[in-house]
Amino acid sequence: MSSHGSSAPRFRRPAPLYDSVAATIPGEPDPATSSDLAHDSARALLDGVFHSSDPEVVERVVTLAEEDGLADLAALWSNAPAATLPGALWRLYVLHTWSQRNADDLLRRYRAGSRTVPGLRYLSGLAEPPDVDEVHRTMDAILRGAFTGDLALALRRAGAVATIVAHGTAHLADEDADDDRTRQAERLLSTGEALTTAGRHAEAGQLD
Template identity: 45%
Template structure:
């Protein structure tokens, strides 16, 4: 089941900090479910590239505040929670494009799995190609296979987790505070990877709420 809804305060995206509880969690949960499924169904049924781009662009604009209000407290077992995670990943890139590209490069170099292939960032990896990768994943939600998009996002998160851990190791001898921050970020990316993979599985077996 979904966690109790939380009314988030938007802060720098890399913190992943969304707090302040709602007095009506059940009503909030129902609203989150209804709006997320309505958005998905509407965009898929219209099949208009301009509509898709506007929906994808919510991650970079003030529309994300409205999405956070509705979806940020929902679990990965829900469509709302899965979509929120994808939008948040895109906002992280907006908040630190150079750092995001660096983490991806480090993580891809350290990976011993096919995650870099599944994620599919264009070479050379630049802030622009990472932003485009996140946009492509979001487009896939509304124009392709949702399970595939979530799995691709999970691979992206595993790479970013490895990258953050690698950079934390490099910073450890020089800046303990930054190293600790990066270690926390690595764990959060790893958690997101598990959440998104679980969301893909639930989509395929029909249990995504």
């Protein structure tokens, strides 16, 4: 996704959580090993943070993907199906990272899309009218809530944000006759639908 500037603060990249795990993998693991590792690491991370009373542990996980951290998560989770725990957490981290680095761009798209699907604004949790600081706070709260509160609700809120932004991106693409934005809108809509579906699975206790 393209950036039109960012007012997001720069964060120090935390140490990767999975050095010891990665060191045990010689070269490219087979698909079965990759799938097991993706699911086991996602569940271990979620359970470990949920049962931790240490605020530094929570903060480390929330900022895990800052700077170059998405590459670490991509190696573990990016190939996981959308309706699985690692697939859902991957999409949640990608959306969060984009919002932190390009909040002004996301905000422009969100404002354009909120007129099309106004009902989703309440689920997203973004105050009206939102600003860049509100985007940062809300997306942090959604990611934090996935690990410390209600995973299903966090995924549904993230799905609502992605869906609204997808509609806004489509509107902007129509205005500018921009094929790249049209493709972005399609990907964002797919992400929103995937997160919403994952939220329903989580609510039913079926997100593995």
